[in-house]
Amino acid sequence: MLNISGLSHGIVIDHIKAGGAMEIYHYLNLERLDCPVAIIKNAKSNLTGKKDIIKIEGSIEMDLDMLGVLDHNITINIIEDGKITKKRHLQLPQTVTNIIKCKNPRCITSVEQELPHKFKLTNPEKGIYRCAYCEQKFREN
Amino acid sequence: MKHIISPLDLSVAELSDVLELAQEIIKEPKKYSNVCNGKKLATLFYEPSTRTRLSFEAAMLNLGGSVLGFSSADSSSAAKGESVADTIRVISSYADICAMRHPKEGAPYVAAEYSTIPVINAGDGGHNHPTQTLTDLLTIKTLKGRLEHLTIGFCGDLKFGRTVHSLINAMVRYPNVKFVLISPLELRIPEYLREEVLIENKIPYKEVQKLEEVLPELDLLYMTRVQKERFFNEEDYIRLKDSYILDMKKMAYAKQDMLVLHPLPRVNEISTEVDNDPRAVYFKQAEFGVYVRMALIMMLLEVHTTC
Numbered sequence: 001m002l003n004i005s006g007l008s009h010g011i012v013i014d015h016i017k018a019g020g021a022m023e024i025y026h027y028l029n030l031e032r033l034d035c036p037v038a039i040i041k042n043a044k045s046n047l048t049g050k051k052d053i054i055k056i057e058g059s060i061e062m063d064l065d066m067l068g069v070l071d072h073n074i075t076i077n078i079i080e081d082g083k084i085t086k087k088r089h090l091q092l093p094q095t096v097t098n099i100i101k102c103k104n105p106r107c108i109t110s111v112e113q114e115l116p117h118k119f120k121l122t123n124p125e126k127g128i129y130r131c132a133y134c135e136q137k138f139r140e141n
Numbered sequence: 142m143k144h145i146i147s148p149l150d151l152s153v154a155e156l157s158d159v160l161e162l163a164q165e166i167i168k169e170p171k172k173y174s175n176v177c178n179g180k181k182l183a184t185l186f187y188e189p190s191t192r193t194r195l196s197f198e199a200a201m202l203n204l205g206g207s208v209l210g211f212s213s214a215d216s217s218s219a220a221k222g223e224s225v226a227d228t229i230r231v232i233s234s235y236a237d238i239c240a241m242r243h244p245k246e247g248a249p250y251v252a253a254e255y256s257t258i259p260v261i262n263a264g265d266g267g268h269n270h271p272t273q274t275l276t277d278l279l280t281i282k283t284l285k286g287r288l289e290h291l292t293i294g295f296c297g298d299l300k301f302g303r304t305v306h307s308l309i310n311a312m313v314r315y316p317n318v319k320f321v322l323i324s325p326l327e328l329r330i331p332e333y334l335r336e337e338v339l340i341e342n343k344i345p346y347k348e349v350q351k352l353e354e355v356l357p358e359l360d361l362l363y364m365t366r367v368q369k370e371r372f373f374n375e376e377d378y379i380r381l382k383d384s385y386i387l388d389m390k391k392m393a394y395a396k397q398d399m400l401v402l403h404p405l406p407r408v409n410e411i412s413t414e415v416d417n418d419p420r421a422v423y424f425k426q427a428e429f430g431v432y433v434r435m436a437l438i439m440m441l442l443e444v445h446t447t448c
Contacts, residue, residue: 106266108245112224115251123337133247134268137333 012077013054021052068092072127107134144253144260148274148307163436177206183236184210187243197240200434226255233257259441274307276430289315296323297365299330304404320346325381356394364403388412
């Protein structure tokens with residue numbers, strides 16, 4: 001088992017779907033951070049078999065609930081003085097604007113570039129978001 | 142102010158009001174011939190659809206109103222690159238209500254966000270066509286006498302047929318409705334409709350490939366066109382094409398009071414010999430489309446008869 005040292009202060013983004021870490025990494029612009037960032041791919045998971053994890057030493061100022069749009073199973077652990085002080089599941093936002101893009105070539109957003117890309121949470125249990133305009137499921141197109 | 146972008150924008154109660162008003166109009170159309178005097182309907186058709194546009198225009202004229210608009214993107218400011226949002230802002234000051242047909246899905250939703258007049262979606266790509274659904278519901282309610290306790294067969298292209306998807310979405314709100322979905326495997330209903338609408342709402346349904354075997358159990362048969370280009374290979378098309386053509390031989394299996402609906406235009410999926418059968422109501426359905434649009438315009442403009 002690969003050994004990555006624990007954080008003293010930071011954030012652990014856990015239970016990312018295996019293979020999904022880089023999308024989260026890019027979405028959070030983690031490449032711009034100076035602090036240490038570890039991406040663990042295909043870690044063992046009792047729940048799903050495999051998962052990805054991102055560990056960030058330091059803090060990032062961002063609404064992490066938005067990550068739920070990309071992967072609703074993600075959990076966030078806040079680490080202080082080497083201990084988990086807060087562990088929480090994401091609260092899926094009802095609507096998201098300009099976080100994800102509709103890729104349906106038949107959608108009005110494909111021709112009118114000025115329009116905001118708006119998605120609505122249509123199934124909170126399964127974390128399904130649909131385009132507010134064409135109702136295409138996110139990731140289906 | 143209300144817009145009609147999806148068939149589900151009307152609650153069951155509102156839908157019932159619109160259908161009842163449409164039935165009143167059918168009984169006594171003259172009573173409604175002046176209720177929209179001085180009102181204007183803008184028909185914003187970014188792609189040609191003669192039938193739907195004329196149905197909207199006939200509806201407004203029947204109510205004593207006037208119509209203005211364009212019938213293709215080429216003859217509109219869209220050809221100059223104007224956005225839907227800007228167009229509707231301007232049209233809002235010219236008309237009291239508008240009907241929009243657009244090739245892109247969600248365009249009427251955009252219009253509704255920026256409009257100061259009610260927007261009716263007159264079809265947006267393969268997405269929604271709520272007034273066709275209202276037309277179908279009025280036809281069923283009027284000719285069948287009910288919207289509940291029905292076994293409804295949908296036949297043909299159930300994958301890309303937006304009228305089928307919308308009608309299924311609308312009908313699941315009524316009790317004891319069963320669906321029989323008749324199509325080739327390639328053209329079965331989309332997964333989301335099966336999972337999120339039928340299974341989620343515990344609606345009884347079955348999927349079959351042959352029309353003949355299920356015809357005797359149907360109260361309604363909703364036909365759609367199967368296009369050759371939708372098939373993956375010609376062999377399947379040749380094997381199955383006749384199964385999706387309704388003729389008098391097949392009608393012999395159907396109940397005496399089964400109704401045949403079709404959103405039109407029909408190509409060859411219903412043999413013309415069926416047209417004279419009293420169970421074939423697709424031309425009546427097109428007529429009902431005008432009445433239901435009249436009722437919808439009245440509801441959205443909040444106009445009433447004086448007596």
